[in-house]
Amino acid sequence: MAIRSAKLPQAGARQEATADLRRWLSYLAERDRLAIAREGTSLVDQLAAISKKLERDRTVLFPRPDGHDIPVVANLFTTRGSVAESIGVTDEELLARFQEAARKPLPCREVATGPVQDVVHAGNIDLLKLLPIPKHNELDSGPYITAGLLIARNPRTGIQNVAIHRCQVSGPDRIGVLLLPRHTLNYFRMAEEAGDALDIAIVIGIHPVCLLASQAIAALDEDEMEIAGALLGQPIDVVKCKTNTVRVPADAEIVIEGRILPKVREPEGPFGEFPQYYGPRADREVIHVDAVTHRRQPIFHTIVGGGYEHLILGAVPREATLLQHLQRSFPSVLDVRLPRGGTCRYHLVVKINKVSDGETKNIIMGAFGGHYDIKRVVVVDQDVNIDDSDEIEWAIATRFQADRDLVVVSGAQGSKLDPSSRNGISAKMGLDATTPLDSEPLAFKRIHVKGEESVDLTTALQPDQASAYERLGIGIGR
Known part of the structure; x- marks a missing residue:
């Protein structure tokens, strides 16, 4: 067996050789x-x-x-x-x-x-x-x-x-x-x-x-x-x-x-x-x-x-199709992810540029219609990193209240491979983890340390840490 030496293109380039x-x-x-x-x-x-x-x-x-x-x-x-x-x-x-x-x-x-x-x-x-x-x-x-x-x-x-x-x-x-x-x-x-x-x-x-x-x-x-x-x-x-x-x-x-x-x-x-x-x-x-x-x-x-490999193969094409499906009706939708914790099938995160408080629940219901596998949808604002599960949990913890922001649908078609379903009959749950548009300006303002992004640790820290310990009287292992 020989593996060809032909190179794949760099980002943005078109492929010319046989794609195998x-x-x-x-x-x-x-x-x-x-x-x-x-x-x-x-x-x-x-x-x-x-x-x-x-x-x-x-x-x-x-x-x-x-x-x-x-x-x-x-x-x-x-x-x-x-x-x-x-x-x-x-x-x-x-x-x-x-x-x-x-x-x-x-x-x-x-x-x-x-x-x-x-x-x-x-x-x-x-x-x-x-x-x-x-x-x-x-x-x-x-x-x-x-x-x-x-x-x-x-x-x-x-x-x-x-x-x-x-x-x-x-x-x-x-x-x-x-x-x-x-x-x-x-x-x-x-x-x-x-x-x-x-x-x-x-x-x-x-x-x-x-x-x-x-x-x-x-x-x-x-x-x-x-x-x-x-x-x-x-x-x-x-x-x-x-x-x-x-x-x-x-x-x-x-x-x-x-x-x-x-x-x-x-x-x-x-x-x-x-x-x-x-x-x-x-x-x-x-x-x-x-x-x-x-x-x-x-x-x-x-x-x-x-x-x-099994999970990511299913995730990316589904994300692209679901994003197109949602953006067709909701231009405020910016991006979507099927996170690994939801098996890249059952949980969907939707990032939006919120323009209407009522629209969020419509987006949730639209997402359920995008694919029957989806059983949980979380909608977040554009300041949330949807590739970071901690950020998503933070948005739910601080921007979601179950009595007003929860959508539940029972008896819907789901995945037959979900062992918690009953022969594929599943419940759906949507969480609106976005900020209310009429909130006070500082109520949901994320804290930020000014200058954090521009810190250069190569100049901010002393190059010889062991010598710095000695000068400060900090002895390792004492």
Whole structure:
């Protein structure tokens, strides 16, 4: 396996070379942000444990896991800043760039061939022999494909949808898949009602921007791969699968081609999910695998269930879509965050330039309508740093009163993966942590020490601290 030496662009630049996983790994390696594990790491628990230990530090690549020829990579994103880097923008530009790409998607470009089909396996498929598929959390039911883009075509229109679904390897050529009430399930129901299987492909090992785009809250029949192209500034090259009509990125590492079978349900789970709990075992949809294609010397990407990469992948695209949704009705909305403490799904913080006391509660209700996962919304003023959980708690502590600033909605649709819900039926809570517009000028004026920002500690402190202790009669260890 060779990792290309091509460099990614600096912030603000457009990408020119092929946008694939290897280019991103090359970029990380050049900046000492790619760790290489010892050969032979176990695919059962150990690989995930090492990845989890490094999740906020470095991407990690595992050569020959359990003796397998194909290496595994984890932790493609280790910080919010690395998400911005992947599309060549600053942290401050990230959400606006994603919004722009969602508004102006770039159609894919179909090509005749691509590296992802250099090697083709068809017939007598055994996934665990072909691919190094890890087991992640302690009580997971077995090996899971967690970083695969599941691409399906609308049986009526042919338009594709891209999403990430947890995929349990339950047999040599069989995959149990969790389909939540979103677009893939919609397509499958169309096919199943007609008595047909739904042709799909699972794409593993792709530029991280394609992973990000897959998580956009897009409308039915909006192809997320076109959003990825807009983010990269160039169309995604796609090829037709060998055994069905699904189009997949030509520069991906691995593709599993298959069909979601009609009228078939088999046990899937438990699996460690983003709320930091296990999704339960239940009878779920089943994929039959028809073929596996891959590059020569491919790389397998995995995401540790419930780990940081899992959370941040869902957070940024949702934030961009929710911000656009809110700003459409409320121009006073400045920014939003899905904080890690709320699993990057359930809690939303909204920053506003407040112009009307009543508007805040409308914003809260609008946020609930932005995505059914959201169960708590906190609205704060523009002087609050929404990337700092202490600042958000401070705003609630000093600007919120439950008897006048609380909104509660019971019996609403929520996340089925939230263990506190009742089969996905959830309560919603909104907190208005903004200052009243008619308050006295000093009532909510934040204290400030004049000159704090301009202090230079290199000149303010004595250079030799030990000598200063002696001169002042302070003896260390006395």
